[in-house]
Amino acid sequence: MSDTAIAERAGIGASVTGRNGGGFGGNGNGSGGNSGASHTPQRAYVTGMVIALSGIAMFFMALISAAVVRRGSPSGDWRPLIVSGWLARILWLNTLVLLGSSATMLHARSRARAGDETGFRQWWIVTSALGVCFLAGQLLAWRQLVAAGLYLATNPSSSFFYLITAAHGVHLAGGIIALLVVAFRPARRMARGTAVEIASMYWHAMDAIWMFLFFFLISGGRS
Amino acid sequence: MSSSPQPVHAPPRAPIGFFRRYIFSTDHKVIGLQYYFLSLVAVTVGVVLSLLMRFHLVWPRAHMPFVSGGVMRPEQYLALMTMHGTIMVFFVLTTAPLGAFGNYFLPIQIGAPDMAFPRLNMMSFWLTLVAFGCMLSVFVVRGGAPISGWTAYPPLSGLGSITGPGEGMGQTMWIVSIGIFCFASLLASINFISTTIEMRAPGMHLMRMPLTVWAWFVTAVMSLLAFGALLAALIMLVLDRSAGTSFFIPYGLVVNGELQVGRSGGWPLLWEHLFWFFGHPEVYIAILPGMGITSHIISNFSRKPVFGYRAMAGTLCAIGFLGFLLWGHHMFVSGMNPYSSLAFSALTLSIGVPSAVKTFNWLGTMWGGKIHFDTPMLFSIGFISFFVTGGLSGIFLAQPALDNMLHATYYVVAHFHLVMAVAAIFGIFSATYYWFPKMFGKMMNDTLGKLHFWLTFVGAYCIFMPMHFVGLYGGIRRYSDFTGADYLVALRPLHMFMTIAAFATAAAQLIFFYNFFKSLASGAKAPENPWRGTTLEWATASPPPIDNFAGHFPHVFRGPYEYSVPGAREDFSPQHLPPSEVAGTAEGAPNV
Numbered sequence: 001m002s003d004t005a006i007a008e009r010a011g012i013g014a015s016v017t018g019r020n021g022g023g024f025g026g027n028g029n030g031s032g033g034n035s036g037a038s039h040t041p042q043r044a045y046v047t048g049m050v051i052a053l054s055g056i057a058m059f060f061m062a063l064i065s066a067a068v069v070r071r072g073s074p075s076g077d078w079r080p081l082i083v084s085g086w087l088a089r090i091l092w093l094n095t096l097v098l099l100g101s102s103a104t105m106l107h108a109r110s111r112a113r114a115g116d117e118t119g120f121r122q123w124w125i126v127t128s129a130l131g132v133c134f135l136a137g138q139l140l141a142w143r144q145l146v147a148a149g150l151y152l153a154t155n156p157s158s159s160f161f162y163l164i165t166a167a168h169g170v171h172l173a174g175g176i177i178a179l180l181v182v183a184f185r186p187a188r189r190m191a192r193g194t195a196v197e198i199a200s201m202y203w204h205a206m207d208a209i210w211m212f213l214f215f216f217l218i219s220g221g222r223s
Numbered sequence: 224m225s226s227s228p229q230p231v232h233a234p235p236r237a238p239i240g241f242f243r244r245y246i247f248s249t250d251h252k253v254i255g256l257q258y259y260f261l262s263l264v265a266v267t268v269g270v271v272l273s274l275l276m277r278f279h280l281v282w283p284r285a286h287m288p289f290v291s292g293g294v295m296r297p298e299q300y301l302a303l304m305t306m307h308g309t310i311m312v313f314f315v316l317t318t319a320p321l322g323a324f325g326n327y328f329l330p331i332q333i334g335a336p337d338m339a340f341p342r343l344n345m346m347s348f349w350l351t352l353v354a355f356g357c358m359l360s361v362f363v364v365r366g367g368a369p370i371s372g373w374t375a376y377p378p379l380s381g382l383g384s385i386t387g388p389g390e391g392m393g394q395t396m397w398i399v400s401i402g403i404f405c406f407a408s409l410l411a412s413i414n415f416i417s418t419t420i421e422m423r424a425p426g427m428h429l430m431r432m433p434l435t436v437w438a439w440f441v442t443a444v445m446s447l448l449a450f451g452a453l454l455a456a457l458i459m460l461v462l463d464r465s466a467g468t469s470f471f472i473p474y475g476l477v478v479n480g481e482l483q484v485g486r487s488g489g490w491p492l493l494w495e496h497l498f499w500f501f502g503h504p505e506v507y508i509a510i511l512p513g514m515g516i517t518s519h520i521i522s523n524f525s526r527k528p529v530f531g532y533r534a535m536a537g538t539l540c541a542i543g544f545l546g547f548l549l550w551g552h553h554m555f556v557s558g559m560n561p562y563s564s565l566a567f568s569a570l571t572l573s574i575g576v577p578s579a580v581k582t583f584n585w586l587g588t589m590w591g592g593k594i595h596f597d598t599p600m601l602f603s604i605g606f607i608s609f610f611v612t613g614g615l616s617g618i619f620l621a622q623p624a625l626d627n628m629l630h631a632t633y634y635v636v637a638h639f640h641l642v643m644a645v646a647a648i649f650g651i652f653s654a655t656y657y658w659f660p661k662m663f664g665k666m667m668n669d670t671l672g673k674l675h676f677w678l679t680f681v682g683a684y685c686i687f688m689p690m691h692f693v694g695l696y697g698g699i700r701r702y703s704d705f706t707g708a709d710y711l712v713a714l715r716p717l718h719m720f721m722t723i724a725a726f727a728t729a730a731a732q733l734i735f736f737y738n739f740f741k742s743l744a745s746g747a748k749a750p751e752n753p754w755r756g757t758t759l760e761w762a763t764a765s766p767p768p769i770d771n772f773a774g775h776f777p778h779v780f781r782g783p784y785e786y787s788v789p790g791a792r793e794d795f796s797p798q799h800l801p802p803s804e805v806a807g808t809a810e811g812a813p814n815v
Contacts, residue, residue: 039770044339044421051416051447055409059451062500066459066470066493075474075488153467155487163462167455 042194049198053205056171060209063167064216067160081157083218087144094137095214101130102207105200112196121183127203128179131172138169164213172206179203237769249341250769254348255327256662258318261352262651265314268359270729272307276300277722281715283704300703301370302389306361308373309397311644312505313404314355319651320512321446322351325415325439327662331760332433334424334777334799336770339417343410350407357400361393369394372701374502377471377494378478381463385478395464402457405450412450415443424759426779430536431798433758433783434529437536438515441543442508448547449504456497463489470494495557499550506643507546510610511539513650514581517603520657521585523756524600525592526794528784531584538577545574555626564623571621578614582607593787593794597754598672602653605680606646612684613642616691631701634694637687645683652679652735659739660753664765665746671738675731682728689717755795758783762799 071078083091108123142162145151150158182195238244245253275287279295286293330338338344361368369389371380375397384391419440423432432440459470469489476483522529529535551559551567585607594600616638619625629635652675659667698705698714705711752761759779763772777799785796788805796805 039336039422040339041421044417047421048340048413048417051413052409055413055447055451058448059455062452062455062497066455066497069493069496070470070490073488073490073493075490077469077474077488152462153469153485156469156489159462159468159470163458167458 040189042191045190045194045198046201049201053202056205057209060164060167060213063160063164064213067164067216070156070160077155078157079155081150081155081161081217085144087141087148088218090137090141090144091214091218094134094141095210097130097137098134098207098210101127101134102204104130105203109196109200124179124183128176128183131176131179131203135169135172135176138165141165161217164217168206168210168213172210175199175203175206235770247345249337249345251326251330251338251341251344252662252767252771254344255323255325257348258322258326258351259324261348261355262315262319262323265310265318265355266648269307269311269315270732272303272310274725274729276303276307277725279303279703280705281719281722283706295703297703298370298388299367301372301387301701302368302393304701305370305372305389305397306358306368309401310358312373312509313401314351314358316509316644316647317408317446317505318351320509320516320647320654321415321439321442322348322411324435324516324651324654324658325442325512326411328658328760329415329436329439330418330422331763331767331771332436332758333419333422333427334759334772334779335418335422336772338414339422340414344414347407347411347414350403350410354400354403354407357396357403361389361396361400364392364396366391366393369397374495374498375460376498377460377463377489377491378473378476378483381460381472381494382476382478382483383464385481395461398457398461398464402454405454405457408446408450409454412443412447415439416447419443424777424779427798428779430533431779431782432536433515434518434532434535434539435512435515437539438511438518441539442511445504445508445511445543445546449501449508452497453501456494456501459497460494492554492557492559495554496550499553500547503550503553504546506639507542509643509647510650511542513606513647514539514610516650516654516657517585517606518581518588519758520599520603520653521588522784522786523657523754524595524597524603525589526595526786527588527592528782528786529584530587530590531580532782532784534580535584538580541577542574545570545577549574552621552626555623556630561623568621568623572618575614575618578610582611597656598667598669598676599653599657599754601673601676601680602649602656605676606649606653608680609641609646609649609683613638613640613646617642629694631699632694633690633698633700636700637690637694640690641683641687645687649679652676655739657754658760659742660749661760661765661767663743663746664749665742666749666753667742667746668738671734675734675738678731678734679728682724682731685724686721686728689721693717693721752797755793757785757795757797759798762797 104123105127108120108127111119111123142165145158145161150161152159152162178199182192182199237250238248248254248257275290275295278285278287279300284294287295290299326338326344330336366384366388369375369380370387371390371394375394379386380390380394382390383394419432419436459468462468463470463472467485469486471491471494472483472486472489473491474486474488476486518529518535548570549567551563552571555564555567589604616634620629620635620638656667656672659665693714694700696710696714698711702711705714749765751763751765753765754761759777760767762777778801779798780801781796781798783798785791785798787794788796790807791805792807793805
């Protein structure tokens with residue numbers, strides 16, 4: 001009976017890698033015998049990422065609801081931040097860049113499934129580079145605001161614009177670091193396939209959260 | 224079979240070297256003990272602060288130690304109040320039940336060798352320790368500790384040192400500390416939830432988990448969803464303090480005769496909403512583990528299954544869910560829309576339903592049982608007593624009309640101390656007496672434990688029952704000195720009684736500390752299963768080996784509370800024994 005248990009535990013890592021098609025045989029302990037270094041099934045990392053993303057979602061929900069409440073505050077000091085001209089162009093382009101990075105990430109993972117290590121790594125790095133482009137674009141958008149005389153403390157609408165974009169930027173910067181770590185430094189306890197899996201979950205989630213924030217920010221001023 | 228003598232793999236060896244083994248350890252048991260000792264230090268600091276406050280309330284002109292200038296000024300009293308609340312809520316009531324006991328026993332009780340992410344676990348503890356260091360640093364920075372209470376309401380907390388001596392550097396360090404604490408709690412909750420979902424032993428279905436595990440699981444979900452909101456609010460508060468934004472600071476505010484320019488019209492209520500969206504779940508984060516521990520211990524010492532196991536697990540989830548819908552009842556007097564008050568009031572009253580179900584089920588578990596009144600059982604019964612007493616005054620406070628009268632008085636102080644603080648502390652005490660043999664391999668002294676229980680039980684009621692009457696009489700909370708108003712002066716004898724009771728109860732805790740460290744040094748050696756319990760922590764050595772089950776993977780064959788099963792060989796049927804080994808007719812040596 002215990003042998004079944006071990007088989008179950010050991011099999012978990014392999015099945016996750018197989019199901020998600022990370023393509024690289026697990027080099028973590030999940031697929032080998034338990035040597036005592038780690039007993040964590042590979043599936044737990046995926047679960048942990050889902051849970052972490054729920055916590056992050058709550059953080060952004062708190063910011064968004066604070067903005068909604070603040071906009072309706074009785075003092076009536078909210079001056080809508082109109083997203084137009086260069087600012088709008090930069091933000092739309094940024095959004096496309098981030099969407100594109102999700103697409104290149106999908107492509108990288110399909111290269112990995114095909115066993116093409118070089119292709120995987122190239123597209124994976126393209127994904128990180130697009131992330132860096134997005135962050136640079138966000139800085140440009142901030143420069144546009146500054147040029148228009150809108151600083152952090154100018155109006156609650158600009159305060160929330162800087163705060164929300166900065167919070168998302170910090171999360172995305174963390175994602176870029178995670179991508180580079182996955183590409184260049186294999187984890188010790190985690191199978192490569194799992195690392196790829198959870199890094200891309202995080203990345204796509206940051207992409208989705210940005211879509212939501214973006215439409216909130218560009219619509220927020222006018223309603 | 225799971226009980227076969229041969230380990231299924233070579234048990235790992237404990238790391239060599241003091242630092243790797245006891246300081247920078249990834250073993251959940253060591254981390255649990257680190258959290259425990261952290262909260263022991265924190266609770267000592269917190270109690271000393273409260274004693275200084277109680278002393279000052281009765282002898283406001285007396286010269287006191289630790290107070291610069293000798294006689295305490297009102298802002299120093301507020302600083303003590305802020306630090307007492309903050310240290311107790313965050314570093315005792317959140318840290319001990321979940322961080323200490325959850326870390327130590329959740330993996331063992333589900334049959335796992337460790338938490339899912341051991342290094343993340345170590346990081347959570349070390350961040351918590353850094354947060355505690357930052358929190359203590361407010362006593363030595365310029366201006367001293369903040370005065371805005373553990374709720375840090377702006378504009379008082381949002382303008383810097385102009386609003387008070389501790390509102391400069393002290394408040395900044397407070398925010399930094401709580402921010403780090405939030406992050407540590409988020410990491411810890413990810414670990415707890417993943418471990419419960421992914422690391423259960425074969426046969427450990429959800430409905431076979433001990434109620435402690437259910438409670439820690441629901442608590443972790445609550446911290447995951449609540450602490451993110453607090454983190455967001457803290458970031459906005461920092462920006463209001465340092466970048467001149469107007470999230471919370473209203474327009475045209477005059478502080479100390481000085482107009483606060485540049486603020487466009489922020490909304491202090493926004494902070495209250497964000498804070499209490501975290502703050503109310505936080506109350507349940509403190510108390511839910513105590514509920515789980517109480518269910519666990521009452522079943523064990525009544526030698527009966529938990530009455531209504533499914534209802535107990537279900538009400539934990541219900542309380543966790545409802546806990547997110549009640550935050551407005553802290554804000555009845557804030558000028559919130561009265562229709563919101565009505566909704567929050569109704570929702571608050573509805574949490575009485577699952578709470579009552581739990582209380583009656585605890586009584587039902589004891590009903591007709593062969594009750595053993597050992598120290599852990601006494602503290603669990605004490606938990607129920609305080610939970611009910613404190614909960615009943617909550618029903619009064621849930622009515623907006625009554626809360627208008629009572630909100631600023633000691634009635635509220637009595638209510639939340641009984642239901643949240645004392646009840647949760649009794650949960651921590653009962654867990655300590657219950658699991659001490661498992662954690663340290665030594666028995667605690669039961670006579671001293673019972674003495675400690677009775678002194679603390681009577682003492683806590685002596686402190687907090689008169690406080691209700693002070694509140695009903697109009698005794699205003701947060702005032703450092705009430706010698707100026709005749710009707711408040713009339714309350715001095717009651718305050719005197721409460722202060723004496725507080726000092727006596729605090730002195731009684733020395734018995735606990737003596738018992739704790741004496742037993743640690745020279746207690747009787749603990750057997751594997753001293754309380755004849757059924758759950759998996761009693762299926763391994765005391766203290767457990769580094770991988771908890773010495774190379775075995777336990778199998779689970781039955782629910783967690785099978786006590787006094789008819790036809791069974793013993794009056795308890797451990798979860799890990801196959802049916803043939805617990806049946807009365809089978810051959811073979813008993814397990815213990």
